Amino acid sequence: MAHEVDVLLHEKRIFDPDDETIERAHVDNWEAELKKGKDLEKYWAEKAEQFEWFQKWDKVLDDTNKPFYKWFVNGKINLAYNAVDRWIETPKRNQVAILYANERGDERKITYYELYRQVNKFANGLKNLGVKKGDRVSMYLPMCPELLISMLACTKIGAIHSVVYSGLSVGAFVERMNDARAKILITADGTFRRGKIIDLKKISDEALLQCHTVETVIVVNHTGNPIEISDLSGREIFYDRFIEGESDEFEAEEMDAEDPLFILYTSGSTGKPKGVLHTTAGYMVGIATTLRDIFDIHDDDLWWCTGDIGWITGHSYVIYAPLLNGTTTLVYEGAPDYPDPGAWWHMVERYGVTKFYTAPTAIRHLMRFGEKYPNIYNLSSLKILGTVGEPINPEAWMWYYKNVGKEKLPIMDTWWQTETGMHLISPLPTTPLKPGSVTKPIPGVEAEVVDEKGNSVPLGKGGFLVIKTPWPAMFRTLYEDEERFINVYWKDYPGFYKAGDMARKDKDGYLWIQGRSDDVLKIAGHRIGTSEVESAFVSHPAVAEAAVIGKSDPVKGQVIKAFLILKEGYQLKTQLIEDLKRHIRYELGPVAVLGELDQVESLPKTRSGKIMRRVLRAREAGEEVGDTSTLEE
Ligand code: WTA
Numbered sequence: 001m002a003h004e005v006d007v008l009l010h011e012k013r014i015f016d017p018d019d020e021t022i023e024r025a026h027v028d029n030w031e032a033e034l035k036k037g038k039d040l041e042k043y044w045a046e047k048a049e050q051f052e053w054f055q056k057w058d059k060v061l062d063d064t065n066k067p068f069y070k071w072f073v074n075g076k077i078n079l080a081y082n083a084v085d086r087w088i089e090t091p092k093r094n095q096v097a098i099l100y101a102n103e104r105g106d107e108r109k110i111t112y113y114e115l116y117r118q119v120n121k122f123a124n125g126l127k128n129l130g131v132k133k134g135d136r137v138s139m140y141l142p143m144c145p146e147l148l149i150s151m152l153a154c155t156k157i158g159a160i161h162s163v164v165y166s167g168l169s170v171g172a173f174v175e176r177m178n179d180a181r182a183k184i185l186i187t188a189d190g191t192f193r194r195g196k197i198i199d200l201k202k203i204s205d206e207a208l209l210q211c212h213t214v215e216t217v218i219v220v221n222h223t224g225n226p227i228e229i230s231d232l233s234g235r236e237i238f239y240d241r242f243i244e245g246e247s248d249e250f251e252a253e254e255m256d257a258e259d260p261l262f263i264l265y266t267s268g269s270t271g272k273p274k275g276v277l278h279t280t281a282g283y284m285v286g287i288a289t290t291l292r293d294i295f296d297i298h299d300d301d302l303w304w305c306t307g308d309i310g311w312i313t314g315h316s317y318v319i320y321a322p323l324l325n326g327t328t329t330l331v332y333e334g335a336p337d338y339p340d341p342g343a344w345w346h347m348v349e350r351y352g353v354t355k356f357y358t359a360p361t362a363i364r365h366l367m368r369f370g371e372k373y374p375n376i377y378n379l380s381s382l383k384i385l386g387t388v389g390e391p392i393n394p395e396a397w398m399w400y401y402k403n404v405g406k407e408k409l410p411i412m413d414t415w416w417q418t419e420t421g422m423h424l425i426s427p428l429p430t431t432p433l434k435p436g437s438v439t440k441p442i443p444g445v446e447a448e449v450v451d452e453k454g455n456s457v458p459l460g461k462g463g464f465l466v467i468k469t470p471w472p473a474m475f476r477t478l479y480e481d482e483e484r485f486i487n488v489y490w491k492d493y494p495g496f497y498k499a500g501d502m503a504r505k506d507k508d509g510y511l512w513i514q515g516r517s518d519d520v521l522k523i524a525g526h527r528i529g530t531s532e533v534e535s536a537f538v539s540h541p542a543v544a545e546a547a548v549i550g551k552s553d554p555v556k557g558q559v560i561k562a563f564l565i566l567k568e569g570y571q572l573k574t575q576l577i578e579d580l581k582r583h584i585r586y587e588l589g590p591v592a593v594l595g596e597l598d599q600v601e602s603l604p605k606t607r608s609g610k611i612m613r614r615v616l617r618a619r620e621a622g623e624e625v626g627d628t629s630t631l632e633e
Contacts, residue, residue, distance in 0.1 A: 011434055011435060013434065015433040015435075017432070021384075021410055022430050025430055026292060026296055027428050028430060030430045033443045034440070036443060040061070040470075044472050047285050047289040050288065051077060051324075053076060054076040057073055057075030058073050059072075060073075066490075067485075067489070067490040069470045069474060071257060071279075071281060072281040072282060072472075074256070077255060078280075079261065079280060079284050080252060083319075084116050084152060085116060092112050095111060095328065096109045096110065096111055096328045097110055097112045097114075099302070102192055103194070103333065103338050108145060112326075115152075118145075118243075120246075120248045120250035121243040123156045123157050124243075127157060129215075132158070132159070133157065135183050136159070137161050137183065137185075138161070138164060138176075138177055138182035138184065139151065139164065140173060140187045140188075140204055140207075141187060141220060142166050142188055142191030142222060143191075143331050144331070144333065146186070147309050148318075148319050151315075154262075156252050158259060160260045161262045162176065162182060162275075163309060163310050163315070165308060165589075166198075166310055167526075167589050168589040168591060169203060170206045171536060171587035172589060173203065173204075173207040176265045176275075177211045178210070179265070179272065179275055179479065181213045182214055183215050184217075185204065185214050186220065186239075187200055187201060188220040188223070189220070189223055189224070189225040189226075199225060216237065218236075218238075220239040257281035258279045258476070259280050261278050261280045262278055263277050264418055266417075266527055267520055267527045267528050268488060268518070268520065268531075269518040269529060274478045274481075276478065276479075277475055277477050277479050278421050279476050282471075282472030282473055283473045285472045286421055286422035287317070287320055287321040287324070288320075288324040288325055291321035291324075291325055292325050293428055293442075294386075294412050294427075294428055294429070295355045296383075296384060297327050299326070299327075300354070303330065303357075304332070304357065305317045305329070305358075305386075306358040307357070307389075312416075312421065316421060316422060330351060336362050336365060337366070340373070341369035342374075342376055345377040348377065348381065352381040353382060354384075355383060356384075357386035357387070357388065357414075358386070358387060360390050360396055360525070361390065361556055361557055363392070363399065367395075368555065371402075371403050374404050380406075384410055384429055385401075385409050385412070387400070387413050389522070389525030391512075391513045394435040394436040397411060397436055398435055413427065413436075413438045414438070415511070415513055417499065417500075418527070422471065425438045425445070425511055426438060427439040434510055437506070437511060437512050438512070444469070445467065445469055446467070447465060448466050449466075449504060450493065451464070454466075454493045459506060460505070460507070462502055462503070465499040465500075465501040465513070468496050500516055500518045501516055502514040521548075523550075523591060523593050524556045525557070528591060530548040530549065532588065533548045533560055534547065534562075534611075536587040536588050536592070537562060537584070540579075540580060541567070542566055542567055542580070543564055545603060547562070547603045547611045548563075548613075550617075551596060559594065559595030560592060560594050562596070562597050563603060565603065614626070
């Protein structure tokens with residue numbers, strides 16, 4: 001690890017923006033914009049002017065009760081209204097809002113006007129079910145238009161959506177649904193994955209056996225997979241039936257700036273997943289601004305973010321920010337290498353994608369197939385590229401820059417989190433770039449690298465990443481768990497937000513992210529907690545105790561390495577290994593990629609019984625174990 005970082009900091013290459021990029025950019029002077037951002041309230045207030053408010057705010061930022069910040073105090077607004085209805089009276093009315101495509105070559109184009117009608121019908125349906133402001137609605141859906149429609153309908157009513165990523169499986173799904181106490185579940189007959197159909201309804205059915213708050217299940221007929229709707233419970237209905245006969249008019253609910261918008265679960269170092277709660281106005285301002293300024297959105301753009309809507313990247317940058325900017329968002333259901341490793345580049349060519357935003361793991365995966373594929377297709381429509389989710393190694397950056405960007409396009413390496421809601425550290429199109437660096441905090445944001453005591457560390461030295469200033473799209477709490485909210489993020493460095501990442505700053509003030517500082521893994525960019533994986537292992541009858549660490553992987557970044565103490569009479573042989581793999585997949589889904597399983601007799605623990613994963617990690621890496629004074633034996 002340390003060695004790798006040294007290599008990064010010796011990275012000498014700098015890539016300046018080309019004239020065309022500078023000329024076109026909304027923000028043509030990065031340094032000047034950073035200066036403007038120093039007056040934080042003024043900066044964000046100006047950005048908030050772009051929206052239609054039912055009532056303007058009295059105060060931009062209320063920081064009297066830290067860390068419970070409030071933004072746009074007393075403002076009244078509706079996100080869905082601003083993302084959809086607002087465009088109906090403009091020439092964008094008949095522009096495509098959602099361009100859905102999938103691995104089978106199917107496509108659906110939904111204009112802003114059609115989206116408006118669909119959202120209203122669905123909102124009326126929900127209202128007739130008695131769904132009202134503050135109720136929780138869960139979605140377990142693939143990347144399909146109905147997911148966007150149902151999320152927007154919730155937003156229009158003021159119901160809080162809680163999307164569960166469709167790559168998570170029964171155990172993880174149940175935990176999230178029960179924590180949110182969802183009243184409605186929207187799911188589908190399946191999703192297309194590499195030429196097959198994954199039956200999501202079956203997974204939902206199993207999960208629902210353990211979720212007792214759900215009153216109605218709405219099922220989207222998405223793949224044509226023949227499924228049964230149970231009349232027994234009388235609580236299941238097909239999506240088409242559900243909206244049949246509903247009016248296509250619906251008046252948006254006036255939401256307070258600080259009313260909850262959604263809950264999205266993410267993994268932490270300990271215990272159950274955290275329900276990250278985002279609220280209305282600040283979130284809108286933050287995501288719309290960052291998309292517009294970082295990806296330089298114009299009216300003629302075709303935006304493609306490959307992230308799944310089940311994660312924050314999709315919430316902020318597949319649905320909400322693009323629609324708030326009135327752009328066309330490509331929603332693609334399919335893998336980068338199916339039917340062949342040119343699949344994504346084919347999409348870029350076919351639709352003339354102009355801005356492309358993906359994850360380092362996808363790039364590393366595609367790199368393995370060589371330079372051939374991106375060079376088969378005409379990628380000349382592209383103007384700006386982006387990456388998110390984990391550190392991008394300079395080799396992958398250069399490959400992306402050369403083969404996709406044709407040594408011309410800037411790459412926006414955006415650092416942010418489920419909790420931050422919006423990009424916080426990222427270049428703008430006119431920023432000089434260094435491969436592997438996320439450059440500097442965006443205008444209006446200040447970050448620092450500190451030691452355990454909260455003091456800035458010398459340049460080049462590793463430390464903990466903190467954010468020093470509040471930002472509009474910041475999460476407001478963990479759902480029904482304020483104590484954890486404070487303990488995890490705000491206690492160690494009072495006044496600063498603790499990101500949970502390690503970073504270094506170089507002599508130019510550029511930041512280099514090194515990865516998580518806590519027990520959270522990043523597998524193919526997906527966040528998964530070691531404790532979640534450990535609980536899943538222990539729920540198997542053969543496993544007495546489990547400890548999990550990340551093992552580095554050239555494509556996925558990390559995979560799971562598990563140390564298992566088995567119960568009497570069990571041996572880690574082929575059949576049990578297969579069975580454990582199946583079990584983990586059932587509990588957590590395909591996101592939990594198992595690398596290696598080791599059977600051990602004991603695990604390193606502190607005297608108070610906590611597993612010292614640090615010791616396991618060091619041993620795995622062949623490094624010194626360090627301070628073991630708290631080790632039990
Ligand atoms: C990591 C994803 C390096 C980081 C939007 C963070 C990154 C975690 C970058 C949040 C980046 C995200 N460079 N690391 N550009 N972007 N990360 O909540 O470790 O799924 O803490 O949000 O991803 O993951 P999350």
